[in-house]
Amino acid sequence: MCAAVLLLCGPASLPADVRKAEGDSVFYRMYLSAKEKGNMEEAMKSASIFLESMDTSFVSQDASSLAVELSEYFEDCFKFSKALQWRLFARKYQQDSDVRVRAENEYRLAKLYYRTGQYDKAFEYGTSAQELFSETGDRASLLRCVNLLGAVYYVCKDFDNSNRCFRRFAQGAEEINDSSLLIIALNNIAVYTNTVSDSAKTRSLISRCIDLCKGMNDTTWLCKMYINISASYVNGGNFSKAKESLSMAAPFLSDIEEFGQYYHYLGVIDYLEENKSSAIDNLIAAVSYYEQGEFPERQQSCLELLQELYASEGDFKDAYDALHRYYEISRDDRRGDAVIDLFRARGELMEQSRREEQMAREKDRAVSLAVGISLVVLIGAVGFIVFKRREYDISRREQELASRNEIAEFKRMSQFKQDMLVEETIGNLSKLGTETEDGGMKAELARICNVLRETKDRDEWKEMKAFVPKFNSDFYKNLIQEFPSLTINERRLCVFLNMNLTTKEISDITRQSVQSINTARGRLRKKLGITGDTVSIQEFLSKFN
Template sequence: MPVFLRNTIHLLALLAALTLSAREQTDTLKVLSGIRGADVTVYNLYRENRAADRAKAMEYAELFLSSADTTAAEPLLAAVCDELADWYEYDRSLFSRAIRWRSRSLAIYESLGDRHNEALAQYRLSREYTSLGQYHRALQYVSSAMNYFERTHDTDNLIECYNILGVVYFTCRQYDRAYEWFTRYTDGARMAGDTSRMVLGLNNSAVLAYTLRDTLKARTLIRESGFLSSAVRDTSKLCKVYLNNVSLYLMSGDLQAAASTLETVKPLLRKPDETGLYYQDEGLLLMAAGRLDEAAAALGKAISAFGTGEYGSKIQHCYGILQRIYAMKGEYRNAYQALIRYYEADIANRPDEIFLDFYKVQKELEMSREQEKMSRRQNLVIFLCSIGVLSLVFILILLYGKSKRKSLEIRRQEEEIASQNELIELRKLHDYQIGRMTEELSHKLTELNAGVKDLTTRKKISAICRELVKSKDENEWREMNRFVPAFNSVFYQRLIADFPTLSINERRLCALLNMNMTTKEISEITRQSPHSINIARARLRSKFNLTGKTTSLQEFLSRYNP
């Protein structure tokens, strides 16, 4: 690429970045102007130092938040609070300060109705309360966050909630529940293909198994986690795994494995709690080897490391170990001083009270879940009952509609039958009149025949009379059937399907026309004048859209014949 073109592209990219930065700054200033007490200068100092000097940036962030109205529902304030909370949690291990700022971001997310970030803040609060040893609060927050992650199928964050619950229940000595949550954590990590989490879950379960004196199971879990450890790239999780393994080896008396693992974990130490646990385990290892002076020095380093953060319970544990070391050395004054420090830490932490609060919260959550389950069951019953009632109403409507259609069909059939009966009666009357005329004609011919002297003529007249009588008897029903329309025929059903608005008289006229009857014949059958029949035919042509066409009614109606 030519140098000129490359320089031009770089210049355009720089201008675009500057334009975007200026736009972002304008938007930020607009947001800050709406927050009471927000100092734009301090906020800009915080932004400028984030990359170069994070510690100084956090000082400016805290100064900015201290003067700004953090009750304002602004995502910008929540983001600064979260960053400050992360700083105190991860970089300084000052969990109470992290909780202070995390609680503010949580309140903002609640005001905004941002349920996802609200759940994330609750999970992080549970993690910070766990580190601080306030397990009852940790249980409250992690349960609330987990409910949201379950509903939204947020597997990644849900797995982390499982781990928090496992740690909380393990610390509070509810080992069955701790094992359940550690197992869920491991299974979730296995399904997600996350080796780091899987190793940590197996390792936590191993520690729990050793605590319950299930040595065989613990060793199996350690071997499995050790086999997978080579694929772990998460330094923090790997460090926890190794430190757990050191504790397990110390509990089982395998001092050589403990020493080897301590050497492995040393380059991975980053956080104060990791360093403190390292020196604590080193002190226990040296104490087991009889090197008491070195053990006491290692415990001193552990206490110093824990002292940089809020690790009261861990410091207390170290003083308990120191008291035993000094007692073994015969340094009872130092042992007494370590014991005093131990009880001072005990008073500060009050673990018994924390456990009581934890059990109280646990019972409240269990009752709340039971009430929620009962409410869901009641809602399900109401829903099913509503569905049942709606289904019944729907069925009744269908039955009513079917009954109504059936009633209308019966009425139509009754009208058709009545019309058919009317035709039959008319034809009977017509045939009766023809019969009378035939009888009268036959009688007159008979009388006439009596006065005729020619024998041949008389025979012919007698034959005519017999033919008249015979014709009357044979054709009586045949003629009637011919002129009575078949209202249940295929023709009739097809016609009514296309033209359901035809009146009874119009339907009757169509049936007669379909039999190719003339206007005169129809007039004789229906006892209507030819003029009336012609008017009815004209109306039919209009209904059939035949007006102005050459197609006859008979041709049109023949289309409906089978």
């Protein structure tokens, strides 16, 4: 996202309106005192209490400015929900009529709605900011809005419009010769390119960003670029290059998000290289940083890997704890509704534009008034009926999907507990077999252990068979004959990749995060013996068709 300059503004003395509430003024003076001493955490705490206890009839422009300062503070701390709360407070009582100030506030709100996952609101406020910046003639700020809308389209899986916005943003940045904006634009195009599995082009774009950062001596963006290119190397299976990129980023790490990503990616690399102890340590460190802000999806990605690592080490208590924490994280998943709201907002804006054009034409062509109104009403009625029908169908499908997701999550928890019980039983029986001197008893215990393992594998096979019918194909038989050691999940991933499904599509089918799918792809490349970037995993698998 485009990083705007933060305007930290706070009143130097107690405003006249505030003095009317003497009880509140105590906290205001505490805020001033703490801020003067450089204790911003205590200052913001006092400011929050002051504003929350204030009589709204006395709220002034000074109080609104203080709310803006609170919002910027919490945004810097990556606590986006609180930042959004105070930005909305400031907007409600703001009296400034300057178009530029209002445009900046709308843009900041759009960013915060984006960071909190409310993409319908992000689109609404981003569009509003775009219109206001158009009035000011501030092209750089206008381009920031285009970039933000591109990010919203990307999250809502409208990749065509997302790509269009990112390329428009890059073209504009080049035209106004703004290197900072160009870095952001190229990075976002790289993210889009990575989605369509073009890792070579992704790294080429990020490498260009790195050169620009070095030329500007901008270590902040340079750090982010090194982290991003390391992720691309991980997805391509080049772990040495990924580690090298992370080591270059290490000296420039400056906030909890960057530290979290740094340890997160180190943990993923260790996991793929089967350095389990180191992977666990790095993932725990990543979670500790992510917990300090609002990064729920990234926390879940780390916890998912930790659960698998603990289970593979036989530490089922910690494995269960990681899985429990995974499901405890609040996942206010609004993305399905966001897609509907996004296009509803677009439709409303288009309808508003048509009405304004109609009113302008009416001044010059009064004769066409009746025909024009009838046409608009007819189009609106048909559009409303079509929209309502589509909205009903989407709502019904979302309800069905939500029910299936709940069942899938319950089955996953149940299967995990069953697997732990089976593994524990096999372990106990194996231990008993080594301790007994009776040869017949040893043989019987070994037979029981084999039956338990075969039953577990057979149950997993039945689940997989029911899910994807293409597992009986010649491709699948040829693949298993060549690589019999592939796990159930790895075999399933091979089938999906051979079907030319993208990472996003596989994520939607399996209900796993994109990060998890990319991690699994990296591990699979290593297991299949694919090295370098010259051959894609799809090309390698195609020879088994």
